[in-house]
Amino acid sequence: MDRLTNFLHQIRTRIAFYPTIISLTGLSLAFLMIYLEQKNISAYLIEVAPALVIDDTDTAKTILSTLIGGLISLTVFSFSMVMVLLNQASSNFSPRVLPGIISDQKHQIVLGLYIATILYNIFILISIEPTESTYQTPGFSVLLGIILVVGCLAAFIYFIHHISQAIQVGNILTAIHSRTKSEIRSIVKDQEKKSLKFPDQEHWKTYKITQTGYFYGILNDDLLELCKKNSLKIVIQLHKGQFILDGTIGFKTEKPLNSELKEKILGTLLFSHEELIGENYIYGFRQISEIGIKAMSPGINDPGTALNTIDYLTSLFLDLMRKADFEYLTDHNGENWTLIRSAKFSEVLFNVMATYRLYCKHDITVMRKLMHMLRTLKDHINNSNQLEIIEAEINELKIDAHNNIENKRDLGNIEADFISWS
Structure with a gap:
């Protein structure tokens, strides 16, 4: 990941990204239609297909005003409903599933279509000139505005269907599982092409982080270029998602660095003041575990969901067992320049099991399911450890x-063997 890729990734995950792009498209379409109206496109179409053109100024203004008011009400209603559903998801599942629901591209596209159509109709309404000339009424532009509103109504129906599906716990678990599984398999596939050789780091020089925040990634291309240019091997001591305090040891190098090179290396480490739910498979384990534990709370009392979460965790653990304890930045010649520490299988399994054992220890069904998961993992071990x-x-x-x-x-x-009775 380089700086441009990181920047694009950050803005693409914002809820306003797609609405902004689509709104600008609607605005551009409005100016294009105003230009075409000046070229008498409505006058041409009224000769070819008069039924498609609205040639009365008062009628056009009334239609556009009605469409604008209706769309604004539709937009407010749609996203008021989203807020209610987000509150429900936070209460029933986990607050950490909210970023995934909010940043859903389909929701953003629907919002963008609403705003783009509102902007289009507003500017077409403004462009109507106070004249009795038939050809001065932007009849074709008004027709296009009506078509866009019909598209918004279709999008609203789709939005209702999609948001009702997205809030279901089964779909939330499936989405988290698919994303996490894809990330782990990508890492495993990448490590199979690499050598796991790296020099011993016993006497390497350590350097501290000079800022505070959540560590969420590395500018891989920039760091690899620095390593190759300076013939420098580096060990990154930080884990993705870890909260870093000023003074924490961040990395080690095989030889001392000058202050300029040290600052350049620090500049390739990415930090945030908030916990970002990004490309970090650990978040998948944590989110699924939190949903399962929340389901066992007295206020919700849904052991069936807890059992489902253990199924998804079993699938993820089977993939995690194939992953090495470290990740590497490797050049085109296959040489490893940077070693990156990551959460070990033992750490992830302990955190998940400790949480379930604490909150589910009185429920024999869930305990049997956990035992079944561990016995399944035991049958797929890769080493004695x-x-x-x-x-x-x-x-x-x-x-x-x-x-x-x-x-x-x-x-x-x-x-005993766990047989699902659901």
């Missing part, structure tokens, strides 16, 4: 079950 990690989690799960489930029959079935 993963086996030790999974067995440790199995033992902890058994301890919590025995301490919190009093029914002996339930305890006797905790390791």
